[in-house]
Amino acid sequence: MKNDENLLEIEDLKVHFDLRQGRLHAVKGVNLSIKPGEVLGVVGESGSGKSLTARAILNLMPRSAQTSGSVRFRGRGGEVSILDQGRESKTMRELRGGQIGMIFQEPMTALSPVHSIGQQVMRTLTLHTDLRKAALTDRAAELMDLVGLPDPRGMLDKYPHQLSGGMRQRAMIAMALSCNPSLLLADEPTTALDVTTEAQILDLIRDLQERFNMGVLFITHNFGVVAELADRMLVMNHGDVVETGGVDDIFYAPKDPYTQRLLSLIPRLPETSMADNRDDTTPAQAAAPVEAPVSDPVLTVKGLKMHFPTAKDWRGRTTQVLKAVDDVSFTIGRGETFGLVGESGSGKSTVARSVLRAYEPTGGSVQFRAPDGATHELTTMTGDTLRGMRRHMQMVFQDPYSSLNPRMTVEQLIGEPMVNQGETNSNQIRDRAAELLVQVGLQPDMLSRYPHAFSGGQRQRVGIARALVTNPSFVVLDESVSALDVSIAAQTINLLKELQENLGLTYLFITHDLSMVANFADRIGVMQKGKLVETGDTGAFFANPQDPYSQRLLNAVPIPDPRRARALRERRAALAGNAA
Amino acid sequence: MAWFIVKRILWSVPTMILISIATFIIIQLPPGDYVTAYIAELEELGEKITAQEAAELRASFGLDKPLIVQYWNWISKIVFHGDFGLSLDWKLPVSDLLWDRIALTLMISTLSLILTWAIAIPIGVYSATRQYSIFDYVFTVLGFLGRGIPDFLLALVLMWLGFAYFNFHVGGLFSPEYADAPWSFARFWDLLAHLWVPVVVLATGGAAGLLRVMRANMLEELGKPYVETAYAQGMSEREVVWRYPVRVALNPFFSTVGWALPALISGDVITAVVLNLPTTGPLLLRALLNQDMYMAGGFILILSLFTIIGTLLSDILLTLTDPRIRHA
Numbered sequence: 001m002k003n004d005e006n007l008l009e010i011e012d013l014k015v016h017f018d019l020r021q022g023r024l025h026a027v028k029g030v031n032l033s034i035k036p037g038e039v040l041g042v043v044g045e046s047g048s049g050k051s052l053t054a055r056a057i058l059n060l061m062p063r064s065a066q067t068s069g070s071v072r073f074r075g076r077g078g079e080v081s082i083l084d085q086g087r088e089s090k091t092m093r094e095l096r097g098g099q100i101g102m103i104f105q106e107p108m109t110a111l112s113p114v115h116s117i118g119q120q121v122m123r124t125l126t127l128h129t130d131l132r133k134a135a136l137t138d139r140a141a142e143l144m145d146l147v148g149l150p151d152p153r154g155m156l157d158k159y160p161h162q163l164s165g166g167m168r169q170r171a172m173i174a175m176a177l178s179c180n181p182s183l184l185l186a187d188e189p190t191t192a193l194d195v196t197t198e199a200q201i202l203d204l205i206r207d208l209q210e211r212f213n214m215g216v217l218f219i220t221h222n223f224g225v226v227a228e229l230a231d232r233m234l235v236m237n238h239g240d241v242v243e244t245g246g247v248d249d250i251f252y253a254p255k256d257p258y259t260q261r262l263l264s265l266i267p268r269l270p271e272t273s274m275a276d277n278r279d280d281t282t283p284a285q286a287a288a289p290v291e292a293p294v295s296d297p298v299l300t301v302k303g304l305k306m307h308f309p310t311a312k313d314w315r316g317r318t319t320q321v322l323k324a325v326d327d328v329s330f331t332i333g334r335g336e337t338f339g340l341v342g343e344s345g346s347g348k349s350t351v352a353r354s355v356l357r358a359y360e361p362t363g364g365s366v367q368f369r370a371p372d373g374a375t376h377e378l379t380t381m382t383g384d385t386l387r388g389m390r391r392h393m394q395m396v397f398q399d400p401y402s403s404l405n406p407r408m409t410v411e412q413l414i415g416e417p418m419v420n421q422g423e424t425n426s427n428q429i430r431d432r433a434a435e436l437l438v439q440v441g442l443q444p445d446m447l448s449r450y451p452h453a454f455s456g457g458q459r460q461r462v463g464i465a466r467a468l469v470t471n472p473s474f475v476v477l478d479e480s481v482s483a484l485d486v487s488i489a490a491q492t493i494n495l496l497k498e499l500q501e502n503l504g505l506t507y508l509f510i511t512h513d514l515s516m517v518a519n520f521a522d523r524i525g526v527m528q529k530g531k532l533v534e535t536g537d538t539g540a541f542f543a544n545p546q547d548p549y550s551q552r553l554l555n556a557v558p559i560p561d562p563r564r565a566r567a568l569r570e571r572r573a574a575l576a577g578n579a580a
Numbered sequence: 581m582a583w584f585i586v587k588r589i590l591w592s593v594p595t596m597i598l599i600s601i602a603t604f605i606i607i608q609l610p611p612g613d614y615v616t617a618y619i620a621e622l623e624e625l626g627e628k629i630t631a632q633e634a635a636e637l638r639a640s641f642g643l644d645k646p647l648i649v650q651y652w653n654w655i656s657k658i659v660f661h662g663d664f665g666l667s668l669d670w671k672l673p674v675s676d677l678l679w680d681r682i683a684l685t686l687m688i689s690t691l692s693l694i695l696t697w698a699i700a701i702p703i704g705v706y707s708a709t710r711q712y713s714i715f716d717y718v719f720t721v722l723g724f725l726g727r728g729i730p731d732f733l734l735a736l737v738l739m740w741l742g743f744a745y746f747n748f749h750v751g752g753l754f755s756p757e758y759a760d761a762p763w764s765f766a767r768f769w770d771l772l773a774h775l776w777v778p779v780v781v782l783a784t785g786g787a788a789g790l791l792r793v794m795r796a797n798m799l800e801e802l803g804k805p806y807v808e809t810a811y812a813q814g815m816s817e818r819e820v821v822w823r824y825p826v827r828v829a830l831n832p833f834f835s836t837v838g839w840a841l842p843a844l845i846s847g848d849v850i851t852a853v854v855l856n857l858p859t860t861g862p863l864l865l866r867a868l869l870n871q872d873m874y875m876a877g878g879f880i881l882i883l884s885l886f887t888i889i890g891t892l893l894s895d896i897l898l899t900l901t902d903p904r905i906r907h908a
Contacts, residue, residue, distance in 0.1 A: 060811050088817055097814035104812075110805040112824050113904055124813045159903040175813065 006074065007183055007215040008034045008057065013069040015052050015061060015239075026052050028239040029069070034215040036182060039206075041230030041247065042219045043262075045485035046456075048236040050219045054185045057217070058100060059085060059092050073183065075099045098128040101176030105188040107168035111160040117144075117171045118156025121178055128179040143174040147204060165344075166197035170204065177208060184209070187219045194343035194512065199556035202228055221485065223266050224515075224558030227251060228565045235259045247562045265490040266560050267515040270542045294333040298369050298474055298506045299355065304328045305363030306347075306354045324350040326530040327364070332474075332523075335500065337507040339521030339538070341514055341553070346527040348510045352476045355508070356393055357386055368393065371473050391421050394467035398479035400459035404451040410437070411447040414466045421470055436465040441495060457488035461495070468499065476508045481516065493520055514557050518542060526550045581899065581906065588895060592888045599884040604651045607873045607880070613643050614668040617871045641668065654877065664881075665874035669867065674878040677863065682882065684753065685859040688778050695783035696790060697833070701826075703787075704794025708802060709821055719791065726788030731851045735781045739855070742777065750777065751856040778855050790833070797832060801825035827901065834898050838891035 002009060015027040027049040034040050044050045055061045056071055059082050071082040076099060085092045096102075104110040112120060121140045125131050131139050137156065144152035147170040160168055169189060176184060186205065190198040206229055209216050218229060226233050227247065234244045235256065243256040254260045304325055311320035325347045332338040342348040354361040357378055366378040370392055381389060394417070397403035404413055414436055415429040423429055434444035440461040451459055460480065467475055477496065481489040497520070499505060509521055517524055518538065525535040526547065534547040545551050559565050615637050619629050629637075638644045642653060657663040664674035707716045742748035749755045753774045758767045801807070802825050810820040852861040860879065867875035899906045 058812055060808065093814045093816060095814070096812050102809075102812040104805055104809060106805050110809045112806045112810070112828075114827050114902055115824075116903070120813075123815070127814045159907060161904050162907060172809075175809075 003033065005035050006033045007036050007038075008032075008074075008217075009070075009072045010053070010057070011070045011072075013053065013056055013067070013071060015049070015056065015065050015067050017062075017064055018066065026065075026239055027056070030236075030241055032234055032241070032244070034183065034217060036215050037209075037213040038232065039209060039216040039218060039230045041226035041233040042217060042236060043221065043223060043226055043233060044236035045221060045262075045487065047238065049239040050236050051187055053236075054102070054187050054217060054219055057082065057183075057185060058096050058102060059083065059087050060096075063087075073100065075182070094128070097124045097176075097181075098179045099181050100183045100185065101179070101181035102185040102187070103169070103172050103176045103189045105191050107165050107172055107192065108160065110172060111168060113160055115159075116156065117158050117160065117163075121156070121171070121175050124175055124178045139178070143178055144171075146177070146208070147171070147174045149174070164197075165193050166200060169193060169197075169201050173201075173204065173208070177212070180212065181214065183215045183217070185217045185219075188221070189218075190225060191220070191222070195514070195556040195558075196343065196552060198225075198558070202558070205229070222558060223251075223263065223486075223560040224565075227560050227562040228558045228569070235262070251560070251562050262486060263560075265487050267490070267513070267519050268560060269515050269518050269554070269557060270539070294331045294336075296334045297331045297367075298334050298336075299332040299508070300367040301331070301351075301355065301364070302329045302367075303364035304351065304354055304361055304366065306350050306359055307362045323530045325354060325361075328527075328530075328532045329364075330525050330532060330535055332506055332508060334473075334506055335504055336523065337500065337509050337521045339509045339511065339517035339524045340527060341511060341517055341524060342527035343512060343553070345529075347530040348527050349478055350530075351527070352395070352478050352508060352510055356390075356395060356476060357381065368474070387420075391417075391470040392472050393474045393476070394470065394472040395476040395478060396460070396463050396467045396480040399483055400456050400463060401451075401483075403463055404459055406451055409448050409450055410462055413451070413462060414469050417466060417470045432469060433465070436469055437462075439468070439499065440465045455488075457484055457492060460484060460488075460492055464492075464495070464499070468503070471503075473504070474506045474508070476510065478510045479512070480509075482511060482513060489516075496520075514554060526553065584899065585892075585896060588892055592892065595888060596885065599888075600655055600881055601651070603877055603880045603884065604647075604654065607877045608647065610871060612871065613638070614641065614871050614873060615643060618668075654874065658878075658881070664878035667867070667872055667875040669870045669872035669875060674875050677875070678860075678878055678882065681858060681860045681863055684857075685861075688775065688782070688857070688859060691775070692779045692782035692786065695779055696786040699783065699787035700790035700794055701830075701833075704791040704829075705798055705821065705826055707791070707795040708798030709817075711799065723788045723791050726784045727792075729785075731781050731785045732854045734784065735777065735851050735854050738777050738781060748773065750774075753858060778851065778857055781851055781855070793832065794829060797829035798825055801829050831898065831902055834901060835894050837897065838887065838894035 010030055010032045013027055013030040014025070017024045017026060030049070030053050032040065032042075032053075042050045042053065052061060052065070056067065057073070059071075061067065067083055069083070073080050073082055073095065075095060077094075080091060080095065082092070082095075111117070115123075118137070118140055121143060122136050125136055125139055129139075137153075140156055141152040144155045149155045149167060149170050155171075160171070163171065172189075184205075189205070190201050193201060202225065205216070205218075208214070216229075218226070220226060230247050232245065233247050233250055235242050235250065235258065237258050243250060243254065243259045250259060251263070254263055305323070305327060306325040307321040307323050309318040309320070310322050311318070313319050328347075328351055330338065340348045340351060350359065353359045355366050355378070357366075361379050364379065367375050368378050368389070369375045370389070376389060378386075378389065408416075411430060411433050414433040415423075418429050418432065430447065433447060437444050437446060442458060442461055442465075446454075451462065454462065463480070480496075481492045484492060493516075496507070500507060509517065511517055521538050523536065524538050524541045525532050526545075526549065527533065528549045534541070534545065534550045536546075541550070542554070545554055559568070615634055618637070619634060622629055635644070642650060645653075654665060657665060662675065664678065666672070667674050667677060670677060703719050707719050710716055739750040742750045752759075753771055754767070755770050755774075758770045761767055802821075804825070807820060807825055810824050811817075815823070851857075852859045853865075864876065864879045866872075867879060
């Protein structure tokens with residue numbers, strides 16, 4: 001190694017695949033190093049080669065990958081040149097899990113569904129230590145305790161599906177840390193989690209990293225997470241490292257144009273938010289701002305309830321219900337964007353589906369004013385009248401990959417709602433579809449293509465075109481930009497704003513991402529466990545959130561600003577110290 | 581877990597009652613009854629039977645009583661005395677004919693099921709872990725051939741090979757000299773010498789299909805993140821593959837045990853006829869053709885019972901192997 005202090009050194013790492021269509025250069029010369037106790041953040045959009053770089057450190061790339069360059073790791077047994085070892089060699093197997101631990105993105109699928117947590121943790125321990133029997137169980141329970149899981153002994157007998165996402169990720173961390181690795185690789189470990197859970201997991205990783213003086217390679221697409229956690233960072237784009245340096249240098253003085261662009265696109269919470277005085281538990285709060293009544297309401301939801309039966313007795317009568325949506329009321333004015341925010345399971349998507357009558361609500365009323373000025377009660381509407389009403393209300397879904405039928409052309413996809421509304425003239429459908437493609441920024445000659453020929457962002461534009469084809473006045477955006485990369489999400493939001501202005505659309509924007517609503521919504525509603533705990537104007541909400549849950553949610557959002565993140569962290573630590 | 585099994589067993593009682601009623605109705609559905617078939621047979625031989633004689637015959641078989649009475653007579657004897665009635669065709673108690681054949685069928689079926697799995701699982705796993713390798717292609721070709729060649733044709737080929745080149749006695753399960761002999765080691769050996777043909781024939785067809793299923797299941801499982809986690813823990817490839825994805829990929833196999841059992845018993849009738857096997861298939865076929873109602877009814881009832889037992893077995897196996905079902 002060049003530097004004796006380094007734990008890991010990667011020099012000019014290149015990875016390519018020979019495909020039928022030609023050679024794909026996935027990683028084009030990565031250089032990086034990590035010292036013990038150092039956290040290196042690797043940021044990039046999808047396809048930047050960041051995950052592949054982490055796999056190269058474990059020599060676990062796809063079998064078809066061709067590599068060059070060097071990856072050197074200084075382990076307990078001396079220096080190892082990883083790419084020169086066989087994938088299945090004893091040296092590699094001893095490093096994996098023994099000296100290099102790895103945590104993955106999907107806590108649901110990254111654990112074996114048919115083995116208990118205990119079996120999986122103990123398996124790693126058996127492979128790398130001499131612990132057996134009672135000592136093995138003791139160590140496993142100790143690890144459960146270390147990562148903050150309740151009832152450590154009982155936890156060992158649980159299966160992944162019995163745990164929440166956050167608990168699974170804790171178990172995953174326990175597994176990765178079980179043999180005291182000196183290097184921890186984390187590949188988007190908090191991406192699939194809710195913000196409040198994300199904040200806890202980040203705290204846990206930082207705490208353990210400091211305690212055991214581990215080197216950490218932390219991969220993420222989220223600048224906020226890097227700002228919270230990393231010492232140094234690396235920005236990757238299409239297999240290249242475009243910039244590397246200290247976190248402060250890159251955040252406050254980015255040199256590369258790509259980094260500058262990404263940083264300018266990150267959705268940020270308003271500067272004036274309570275974030276700076278957060279953790280000051282309930283200061284003399286101003287009286288809740290009185291909300292001005294919405295003029296010209298398009299959608300009026302009153303006392304909406306959606307209860308799903310979860311248990312029935314032998315006579316088929318419902319004995320237990322899940323109150324997915326419980327007594328939710330809000331109003332959306334014409335041309336307005338209402339942001340509905342909440343963590344997974346809060347009932348925000350159920351609200352959308354109940355409003356659009358994909359579900360039949362179990363209570364409450366939903367009044368919709370059609371473009372002709374007449375107001376309709378949707379909850380009691382059925383059959384053809386409901387189908388007719390759907391022309392005015394459409395939805396854009398989250399996943400641009402699974403929400404488009406792969407066997408239909410773009411023309412068929414966009415035209416389908418028209419066909420459903422009884423349009424039979426195929427020329428008219430084609431013309432309308434072409435017109436919409438132009439409106440969403442695509443070319444009309446793409447009509448005959450299939451979804452697989454488009455990128456994620458382009459697919460989402462097709463989804464938007466499909467929603468707009470019947471000329472709706474009201475559109476539900478259900479996490480419509482959540483699956484997209486930062487730059488693509490920003491473009492999509494701009495497109496949606498533009499369309500709103502030109503076509504006079506009214507949006508119900510559903511998201512888990514507070515920073516996304518801050519830039520988009522006129523008003524905000526926060527949902528928790530089926531209830532709407534707070535509604536208000538976006539500005540007022542971020543300046544002074546009223547509900548404790550809203551405050552907690554806002555607190556948990558990682559801030560893409562390292563100095564502020566550090567200041568807050570120290571403050572929180574001090575507060576915790578005072579409390580203790 | 582125990583409560584789950586008890587509940588399932590309790591549920592099978594009303595299911596069985598409904599099935600027995602349905603069975604009885606179905607065997608009564610074709611126009612005419614055994615006496616009609618018997619008269620037609622006699623007439624073919626040039627004999628005549630008077631209307632009175634026919635009525636007497638019906639009365640002696642109890643066929644003149646209302647359906648519900650006939651059903652009760654039939655089912656109560658089965659439940660309380662294990663008496664499945666008299667085969668009208670063979671003039672023998674149904675139970676005498678039934679159990680021998682079911683025992684032999686079960687033996688052939690179980691052996692071929694085990695052989696099927698023994699072939700399909702390792703090859704399926706290999707094909708998936710070495711996708712697009714030469715052997716994957718070889719097994720794919722063999723698999724499609726095995727799937728495409730009808731079982732009875734394979735049976736004929738094997739019989740011909742055995743007869744022409746190895747001088748085996750083929751067809752049936754015993755050589756003539758052992759057919760009615762008491763059980764002895766020599767007779768057992770003779771049975772084994774005959775048994776391999778039907779077992780191989782039945783297993784290859786099944787294995788060819790199952791190995792495709794296993795390969796597809798494995799390919800899906802191998803792509804899942806938990807496999808990568810297992811590698812990252814430091815396991816060897818062999819351990820990763822057999823400890824994790826194989827276990828998950830086997831679930832669909834367990835869930836088909838329930839159908840395998842009755843399918844094997846009603847068995848490949850054509851193959852059984854070609855190989856002259858004293859299994860249940862040909863017997864059921866004949867009973868249905870001759871409107872031998874108690875015989876057919878007895879068979880169908882036993883088949884249904886096996887279906888229910890098989891499904892129960894599948895459910896228990898699944899709850900044992902998959903915690904997601906156990907703790908649902």
